[in-house]
Amino acid sequence: MSFNDHPDQRWGDAQWAPPPPAGEPSSLGGLRTALTVLFVVISVASVLSIGAYAGRIGYVNEVQESGSIDRGRAEDADAFVGGAGLLWVLVFLAIAVVFIVWQYRHAKNARLLGAQDGVRRPGWAIGGWFIPLANLVIPALNLYGNGRASDIEGRHGAAPAERRGPAIVVVWAVCWGLAVSLDRGAQTSVPDSLSADYLDRLQSADGLSLAANFGYIAAAVLAILMVRTLTLRQEAALATRPALGAQQPYAAWPAAPPAAPYGQPGYGQPAGAGYGQPVYGQPSYEPPAGSPYGQPPAAPYAQPQPQPQPGQNSPPSPFAARTDPPPDPDGPPSAPAPPPVPPS
Numbered sequence: 001m002s003f004n005d006h007p008d009q010r011w012g013d014a015q016w017a018p019p020p021p022a023g024e025p026s027s028l029g030g031l032r033t034a035l036t037v038l039f040v041v042i043s044v045a046s047v048l049s050i051g052a053y054a055g056r057i058g059y060v061n062e063v064q065e066s067g068s069i070d071r072g073r074a075e076d077a078d079a080f081v082g083g084a085g086l087l088w089v090l091v092f093l094a095i096a097v098v099f100i101v102w103q104y105r106h107a108k109n110a111r112l113l114g115a116q117d118g119v120r121r122p123g124w125a126i127g128g129w130f131i132p133l134a135n136l137v138i139p140a141l142n143l144y145g146n147g148r149a150s151d152i153e154g155r156h157g158a159a160p161a162e163r164r165g166p167a168i169v170v171v172w173a174v175c176w177g178l179a180v181s182l183d184r185g186a187q188t189s190v191p192d193s194l195s196a197d198y199l200d201r202l203q204s205a206d207g208l209s210l211a212a213n214f215g216y217i218a219a220a221v222l223a224i225l226m227v228r229t230l231t232l233r234q235e236a237a238l239a240t241r242p243a244l245g246a247q248q249p250y251a252a253w254p255a256a257p258p259a260a261p262y263g264q265p266g267y268g269q270p271a272g273a274g275y276g277q278p279v280y281g282q283p284s285y286e287p288p289a290g291s292p293y294g295q296p297p298a299a300p301y302a303q304p305q306p307q308p309q310p311g312q313n314s315p316p317s318p319f320a321a322r323t324d325p326p327p328d329p330d331g332p333p334s335a336p337a338p339p340p341v342p343p344s
Contacts, residue, residue: 031102031105039223040220043221046217047213054210055080056077057210088216096129107122108122112238113238115148124138124142139173140176147165147166172225179214190202
């Protein structure tokens with residue numbers, strides 16, 4: 001079986017995912033408790049706003065039926081709406097700060113569990129809220145993507161694309177988007193005090209604000225469930241991180257058993273079989289009879305060279321310098337060299 005045929009090395013296997021970075025996770029318990037309290041408070045503020053808008057809608061109906069305006073009741077109705085709205089905005093600002101900090105830490109911890117780049121980066125947990133229109137989508141994608149990294153079952157068996165995301169994020173995002181859309185529609189439909197149909201348009205705007213606050217209450221309840229679910233889900237995944245870190249390294253071939261150090265018998269060998277010993281179930285190798293292995297090499301290799309006998313001169317070396325005496329200028333001339341022989 002080849003390396004690529006091994007079941008642990010196929011594409012899409014969980015072991016092919018890059019190893020998560022090392023680091024200490026940030027605590028989310030205190031932020032979870034603070035958000036739970038703040039969401040309860042903003043739900044109470046939304047209930048007050050519902051009462052304020054419902055009271056002003058009722059007063060406008062009375063004015064339309066009677067045709068007379070009571071200045072005192074009109075100012076009281078407007079003050080009630082303004083006070084409830086101010087309380088709601090103040091609590092919302094507090095929630096925005098705490099929620100963004102919680103979401104940033106949640107995204108940062110998700111990187112310790114193997115969350116990849118993209119909209120799941122911790123920076124998008126902050127910047128995604130400040131992009132008009134996109135702030136209804138990007139924060140939800142950030143929460144959903146980082147929530148998938150906390151799927152314990154997916155980290156142990158399934159591929160990253162098959163991990164289950166928290167469905168509570170989708171439900172919360174839809175409810176939050178509807179409530180915000182109704183609120184923005186109410187703000188754009190607030191009439192001018194000098195318009196002829198002021199009372200009709202004011203009644204329509206208050207109706208949209210009334211529906212928006214019902215949506216805000218539902219979104220607050222879902223947000224409490226979402227924050228608690230994602231926090232507990234991530235804490236459970238981080239608790240199993242040491243065990244997950246003890247798995248095989250990324251794209252590594254399965255190693256030998258831990259109890260078998262170098263030089264010890266491998267898998268399937270008896271305890272007495274050390275390094276170089278025959279494998280269990282196979283005969284030991286012996287060279288055939290008459291094999292030259294282990295015998296001295298045949299001639300001319302390693303054959304003794306003839307040595308000169310005492311009193312004998314060693315044969316001249318072809319590389320030694322010539323020692324012929326120089327020619328005598330007064331002596332007879334030497335014989336001429338023979339002519340060259342033509343090639344046959």
